[in-house]
Amino acid sequence: MFKDVLWTDWLKLKNFITIWLIILIVPLFFTVMGVVNYATNIHVFEENGMVGWMGAWTQVEFLYGMVLCPLLSSVYLAILCRFEHANGGWKQLLSYPIPKTDFYLSKLIWGWLLVGITNIVLFLYFLVIGKIMGVTGEFPFLDFLGLFLRGWLAILPLIALQTWLATQSKNFALPVALNFAFIIPNIFVSSSKYGKYYPWSQPVYAMTPENQVGFTQSIQDLYIAVLAGFLLFSFMGIWHFMRTEIK
Secondary structure, three states, X not given: XXXXXXXXXXXXXHOOHHHHHHHHHHHHHHHHHHHHHHHHOHHHHHHOOOOOHHHHHHHHHHHHHHHHXXXXXXXXHHXXXXXXXXXXXXXHHOOOOOOHHHHHHHHHHHHHHHHHHHHHHHHHHHXXXXXXXXXXXXXXXXXXXHHHHHHHHXXXXXXXXXXXXXXXXXXXXXXXXXXXXXXXXXXXXXXXXXXXXXXXXXXXXHOOXXXXXOOOOOHXXXXXXXXXXXXXXXXXXXXXHHHOOOO
């Protein structure tokens, strides 16, 4: 039964061109910005011993992990739930003899998968554009695979929170605007010792090479915070969804 719900959401997604344009175009823009900044200021990175793929990556992940990845969590979930908010879709869905949690979890899972697809696209763009721009050294595939997987896991608390907000709000812009408001102080919070507890900073923490920045602290503490945030927001979101009559 749950597989049918997941498949139904996929049928809605695959023909929604806006999502696929976001996935293809937005990461390209951020990757070009980051790699070009690295290539333009290569002398600065040479002075700091950060030449090569990891040096170039610090410029991309600063933009992606701190801004784009958290922002996309709200955009994807708002789009996913917009299908149901339009024309009484929730009322129709919830009339079926299917557990309400199945519909909720399907949105959460697809939101997370869309971020994962975006990560893969960013990974490919970074590799290709880095080679075009002449980034030196052998590409450390396994190291980057670990960074991308860590970033994908670290977005889970925000995915859970945005699923909660998006299922409750008929206004597409409201969850996105609220999310963006919490992204703004990210540059200050992420550079503090409390950044690993702040859901909007957790992706940039997870995607930053441990030896590149001073504020990256215990990875174990980070993922304890990620797990706790994910469980808390998921429980509260499902609890609220089960007790709210959504029209």
